[in-house]
Amino acid sequence: MRKKKIFVHGTAESIQKFFADAVSRDYEIVALLGSRPKRISVTQNGKQLDALTPKNLPKFNYGLIDGIIFTNNNQAVVDFFLKQGMESRKIILWDAQKGWETFQNQEADGTKIIYFCGLEFHIRNNDDEKSFKRIKNYLVNQRKVKNWSPQHYPEVLAENFQKRQGRPLDFENPKTFTEKLNWMKIYDATPLKSRLADKYSVRIWVAEKIGGEYLIPLLGVWNDFDEINFDDLPNQFVLKCNHGWNMNIVVRDKKSLDIESAREKINGWLAVDFGAQPALEIHYSRIDRKIIAEKFMANGDLPDLIDYKFVCINGKIIYCQYLTDRSSKLKLNYFDENWKITDTVRNDHPRSDNPEEISPPKNFELMKKLAAKLAEGFAFVRVDFYEIEGRVYFGEMTFTPGAGNFSYKSEGTDEYLGGLLKLPALTPPPKL
Numbered sequence: 001m002r003k004k005k006i007f008v009h010g011t012a013e014s015i016q017k018f019f020a021d022a023v024s025r026d027y028e029i030v031a032l033l034g035s036r037p038k039r040i041s042v043t044q045n046g047k048q049l050d051a052l053t054p055k056n057l058p059k060f061n062y063g064l065i066d067g068i069i070f071t072n073n074n075q076a077v078v079d080f081f082l083k084q085g086m087e088s089r090k091i092i093l094w095d096a097q098k099g100w101e102t103f104q105n106q107e108a109d110g111t112k113i114i115y116f117c118g119l120e121f122h123i124r125n126n127d128d129e130k131s132f133k134r135i136k137n138y139l140v141n142q143r144k145v146k147n148w149s150p151q152h153y154p155e156v157l158a159e160n161f162q163k164r165q166g167r168p169l170d171f172e173n174p175k176t177f178t179e180k181l182n183w184m185k186i187y188d189a190t191p192l193k194s195r196l197a198d199k200y201s202v203r204i205w206v207a208e209k210i211g212g213e214y215l216i217p218l219l220g221v222w223n224d225f226d227e228i229n230f231d232d233l234p235n236q237f238v239l240k241c242n243h244g245w246n247m248n249i250v251v252r253d254k255k256s257l258d259i260e261s262a263r264e265k266i267n268g269w270l271a272v273d274f275g276a277q278p279a280l281e282i283h284y285s286r287i288d289r290k291i292i293a294e295k296f297m298a299n300g301d302l303p304d305l306i307d308y309k310f311v312c313i314n315g316k317i318i319y320c321q322y323l324t325d326r327s328s329k330l331k332l333n334y335f336d337e338n339w340k341i342t343d344t345v346r347n348d349h350p351r352s353d354n355p356e357e358i359s360p361p362k363n364f365e366l367m368k369k370l371a372a373k374l375a376e377g378f379a380f381v382r383v384d385f386y387e388i389e390g391r392v393y394f395g396e397m398t399f400t401p402g403a404g405n406f407s408y409k410s411e412g413t414d415e416y417l418g419g420l421l422k423l424p425a426l427t428p429p430p431k432l
Helices: 012-020 022-026 061-065 075-083 126-146 152-163 177-187 191-197 201-209 257-270 282-286 366-373 413-420
Strands: 003-009 027-033 038-044 047-052 069-070 092-094 099-106 112-116 118-122 219-221 237-241 247-249 292-295 307-313 316-324 331-335 380-388 391-398
Touching: 003 112, 012 022, 022 027, 022 126, 069 075, 075 092, 099 126, 112 126, 118 126, 118 257, 126 257, 152 177, 177 282, 177 380, 177 413, 191 201, 191 282, 191 391, 201 366, 237 257, 247 257, 307 366, 307 391, 316 366, 366 380, 366 391
Parallel strands: 003 027, 003 069, 027 047, 069 092
Antiparallel strands: 038 047, 092 099, 099 112, 112 118, 219 292, 237 247, 237 292, 307 316, 307 380, 316 331, 380 391
């Protein structure tokens, strides 16, 4: 994703603090703005930057940049730029201690407009509020995580594991499945995993490995929401970001799509570095963030697609997870490679009633063959498929399901899977 072009306004001291913050790497500084012209001993790309005064800044520059970061909240200066015609969303408040800050306006109908980190959110209902808070939480955490040293990563994950699992995580000698998943998050975050966790670039790899006929048809790919021409899209489709999970908008009727709301959500998702979060799924950080549209897929009148997720350890299929009722109360069942129900149960997702009566997909043998092919060479991966109108379609490849932060209700499962999983050679974690 391209760096945002910005002005930075503040005192020499506050600007120096911004440059020392890890988030400053996400921006290309066009100019520094201060109360009086002077040189500040800061360089970018080998060039020393000058500080200009706002009054000497030509107005036409406002349309050429993505925002102004104010490192000290001087309301008079903020008001000056607003009166000069600067868009409110381009006013970005940053504090050396607190990080990103919000400000807001209110429309006549009661709608709140919140501006945060160069993003704009219209809050009309609880769903809007939840969406905004989710993105804000991501971005607040992102700044914190990007300032950590990689040497700090094991300590963070161990503390989080202790809170969730009630037991310690020894990175020197991980034994259970969830312990080893956490180890792999930071010591096996390879570039290949980044490529295959990318919902766009994985398509090329899958086509080369098993054939393009197993891919859900792609309708478009864009770097920016405003590049999308909705007239070119069919009445039904799915919009998603390629660099994380739970970043999807399912459009069942284009006429009812709230494009402004979709823009705010997707712009927020694109601002998120999904790997630079406390769960430290580092391989997501390398993904070049994009928006993709795929064909809307459905199985008759069923409200949800059924997921067939193949859990593969050292290239061998251990389970096929059968997921259903995703939009109501998700059910998760574990079948073995012969489609016999197992005793495996996770604490966060119950099994279906009478799972032994569930029939395998018609293409179960083909799915197994394809999953094994895609899992070759990986210590662990989960390979997902759908069966739609008698055909098999690839879903995704997941290397850190649930970020390794789940537990099993079935006794001994974590230990059993951990015993099967042979850890790969250690790769030092990159700095986020």
